[in-house]
Amino acid sequence: MNAGYYNIENLVKFALIGPRRFSNSYRYSNYKVDFISDNELDLIIRLNSFKPDIKDCSILDDKYYIRKNYFYCKEDDYKILRWEVEIKNLESLPIHVNINLKPSLLKIMNVSYILLEGIIIDPLIHYILTLKKCALIHASCIAREDEGFMFIARGGAGKTTIATHLIGKGFNFISDNYTILTPEKDVIGFIEPLNIFTYNLNKNIRVNFIRKTELKIKSLIYKLSKEYIKLFTRINPLDIFTNIDKKTKLRATFLLLPCNEAKNTIQLFRISKDKLTKHICYNQILEFPYFDRYITVYSYVLPNSIMSEHWENYRNLLDNNLCENIYLIKIPQIINKDVTEIILGAINNDKQDTKL
Amino acid sequence: MTNKILNYNIHDILKIQIAREEHFDLMRGLDLELSYFRSEVNLEPDIYFYIGKFIPSNKDCYLVDHRYYIRNNYFYCKDSLGRESWEVEINSFEYGKTVVNYSYSYKTWNSKALISRFSIETFLLRPLIYYKLSERGYFMIHSAGVSKNGEAYIFPARGGAFKTTFVMDFIKKAKFNYLGDDRVILHRGEVLSFPAHLILFNYIYSNKNNEYLNLMDKIRFVNSLRQNNYYNVNVPIVKSAKLKLVCFIEKTNKSNVIIQKLDLKDAIDKLIDSTKMEMSSISDNIVGFSLGPYYRYMQAYSYVFPESKVAKYWDELKQNYKAILKGIPIYQIIFPEEYDDRVFQEILDVVEGGL
Numbered sequence A: 001m002n003a004g005y006y007n008i009e010n011l012v013k014f015a016l017i018g019p020r021r022f023s024n025s026y027r028y029s030n031y032k033v034d035f036i037s038d039n040e041l042d043l044i045i046r047l048n049s050f051k052p053d054i055k056d057c058s059i060l061d062d063k064y065y066i067r068k069n070y071f072y073c074k075e076d077d078y079k080i081l082r083w084e085v086e087i088k089n090l091e092s093l094p095i096h097v098n099i100n101l102k103p104s105l106l107k108i109m110n111v112s113y114i115l116l117e118g119i120i121i122d123p124l125i126h127y128i129l130t131l132k133k134c135a136l137i138h139a140s141c142i143a144r145e146d147e148g149f150m151f152i153a154r155g156g157a158g159k160t161t162i163a164t165h166l167i168g169k170g171f172n173f174i175s176d177n178y179t180i181l182t183p184e185k186d187v188i189g190f191i192e193p194l195n196i197f198t199y200n201l202n203k204n205i206r207v208n209f210i211r212k213t214e215l216k217i218k219s220l221i222y223k224l225s226k227e228y229i230k231l232f233t234r235i236n237p238l239d240i241f242t243n244i245d246k247k248t249k250l251r252a253t254f255l256l257l258p259c260n261e262a263k264n265t266i267q268l269f270r271i272s273k274d275k276l277t278k279h280i281c282y283n284q285i286l287e288f289p290y291f292d293r294y295i296t297v298y299s300y301v302l303p304n305s306i307m308s309e310h311w312e313n314y315r316n317l318l319d320n321n322l323c324e325n326i327y328l329i330k331i332p333q334i335i336n337k338d339v340t341e342i343i344l345g346a347i348n349n350d351k352q353d354t355k356l
Numbered sequence B: 001m002t003n004k005i006l007n008y009n010i011h012d013i014l015k016i017q018i019a020r021e022e023h024f025d026l027m028r029g030l031d032l033e034l035s036y037f038r039s040e041v042n043l044e045p046d047i048y049f050y051i052g053k054f055i056p057s058n059k060d061c062y063l064v065d066h067r068y069y070i071r072n073n074y075f076y077c078k079d080s081l082g083r084e085s086w087e088v089e090i091n092s093f094e095y096g097k098t099v100v101n102y103s104y105s106y107k108t109w110n111s112k113a114l115i116s117r118f119s120i121e122t123f124l125l126r127p128l129i130y131y132k133l134s135e136r137g138y139f140m141i142h143s144a145g146v147s148k149n150g151e152a153y154i155f156p157a158r159g160g161a162f163k164t165t166f167v168m169d170f171i172k173k174a175k176f177n178y179l180g181d182d183r184v185i186l187h188r189g190e191v192l193s194f195p196a197h198l199i200l201f202n203y204i205y206s207n208k209n210n211e212y213l214n215l216m217d218k219i220r221f222v223n224s225l226r227q228n229n230y231y232n233v234n235v236p237i238v239k240s241a242k243l244k245l246v247c248f249i250e251k252t253n254k255s256n257v258i259i260q261k262l263d264l265k266d267a268i269d270k271l272i273d274s275t276k277m278e279m280s281s282i283s284d285n286i287v288g289f290s291l292g293p294y295y296r297y298m299q300a301y302s303y304v305f306p307e308s309k310v311a312k313y314w315d316e317l318k319q320n321y322k323a324i325l326k327g328i329p330i331y332q333i334i335f336p337e338e339y340d341d342r343v344f345q346e347i348l349d350v351v352e353g354g355l
Helices: A111-131 A159-167 A209-224 A273-287 A289-301 A307-321 A337-355 B029-037 B113-135 B163-174 B198-207 B215-225 B264-279 B294-304 B309-325 B341-353
Strands: A002-008 A012-018 A043-047 A058-060 A064-067 A070-078 A081-088 A095-101 A135-144 A147-152 A172-175 A178-181 A186-190 A194-196 A233-235 A247-259 A267-270 A326-332 B003-010 B014-021 B047-051 B062-064 B068-071 B074-081 B084-091 B098-105 B139-148 B151-156 B177-180 B183-187 B190-194 B240-252 B258-261 B330-335
Touching (some): A012 A111, A095 A111, A111 A135, A111 A273, A111 A307, A135 A273, A135 A307, A147 A273, A159 A172, A172 A186, A247 A273, A267 A337, B029 B198, B047 B113, B074 B294, B098 B113, B113 B139, B139 B163, B139 B190, B151 B183, B163 B177, B177 B240, B330 B341
Parallel strands (some): B151 B240, B177 B190
Antiparallel strands (some): A002 A012, A081 A095, A135 A147, A135 A172, A135 A178, B062 B068, B190 B240, B258 B330
16 A cells, blocks of 8 residues: 655645555646655545445435435446445544545556546535635636636646646646636636547647647547547646746636537626536536536535535635636637637737726 | 337326337337326327437537537437437427427337337437426426325335335335336425336236346236236326325445434435436436436536526426425435345335334
């Protein structure tokens, strides 16, 4: 058993304990530290076989075991990955998680850990951040002159592409996939290595020939498997971008909605904060479907718990801390120069508005 | 290939027509679930469900996750769950008469394929029925229900809480009538029956004392289906009764039975969570559990249209549950993993005594 310690901007401190490839996570590698003492940790995740402590639990669907502060799911699956998970101390930190992967083909490959990180660990980081009054948003973010611009979208819609285009125009990088919004209305990057799939490869991301070939092969596998096997290539933004800001004030938010409209017209309009908040909540729920299910199950047994109010608390945080400059932009499926130009125009106009 | 057309009429509230290409289908999936509502007359359907190859008209759509095609009142996607994959187009996703096109393709041919094929259809249609009923002021809930002297007693519960077994006990041991062993419909002060999988329930009711089927039982059940005795049912079903009492049932691994009163607010929250689980479950007597697709479709649609009826669905449902349950006594019975006569007696006492 190995232990890896991670500290995300002093907001979430966690430990991964298990096989080396699990504890030494690539996804969280930007936040790896040597050691964090037990009393400082917010989250401890063990990947190992374990004996669940299920006494005095309500049993739902013969699958979930719930009592106050405790959650156990006997078996869950995603594609061919199967796992059981036990979460202790759910409503008061530190949270203890035990995960056991059931035998499957994926288990012997690295990819099972990558999937687990997305299915269980990311949502728990999101949950702990919410407890600490910070909102994790599925968004990319760039900055210029201490002003942050956030791009909210579902996966593959163009968050990363637009951010990289604009970085090419002199903006600094903050984050590509997750952005943290603090009670001080600052945005902080939570930088996980980029998920490069061929559709978001552009000239601002420099990759060598071997990487390019690798991407093409993976894309071929995706097509041959009828879109079942989707292999990403991970590239750490910190290795690519030179101008990186850690933290900035949020200036404007863009919601990107890709559209397959034949005319391919790009439309940009302002929307209210209330509406954006709803968009973000659904984005986050879509991002964490298993976690959302676990919340629902736990709330069923304990309808007055902190957990049951999670999405409401999250919404309130967004409501309190998002700024008013909000645009919805209808974009084509494949991001072109026009999109970047229109966004850049909006950013510059926005600046003029305030000067006047 | 000719199309086989099946009509279902749910209490004259919701009419469903299913058209499918003829094929060998051992389990007759959808038919099995909704057999009680089968109608021999061709109806003007509120939900038209076509199963077969189709060409989607998914132009001018927003794209979510590279997968969901969404525009106002329209949804289309190619989707997969485990090893199964399908393609579905839902016209009038948000309001109006719904037309569903659905096609299924095998990724791998396996012995499970026959069963899972009907499952996916069922798990698309089932949440759609929830949604469409509530549009009309009728609210399906995951609950057992029995009645006596025109008064209904409902038992909301999650899966595995012996709903089927104790409903049988109510009928056999205490002469109650049947409203549903899995779902019932609430409407104002009334409970309407929803005998889902009635044939299966009828088989268990006629041959067994509990809901657990061993392999021989399953073989006998499938064999009995071949005789096509759809209307030959022994269960004493009533169409509707007046809502008298709500009693949540929760299975635990504690050793004793606990009976307690439940707040209106808590009861509503529980019902909402339960309905969410129902709409996102692949739960069935035959197939295992996993995350079902329809709830996700609703969320993808809500992501694009956060002010749509779909997005407001849960908030409105809460209000409606509240209006229905207000003034009705609500209890919760927590009982041990082992269901026996003692547990049934406790439930019966609550129902008969009103505590």
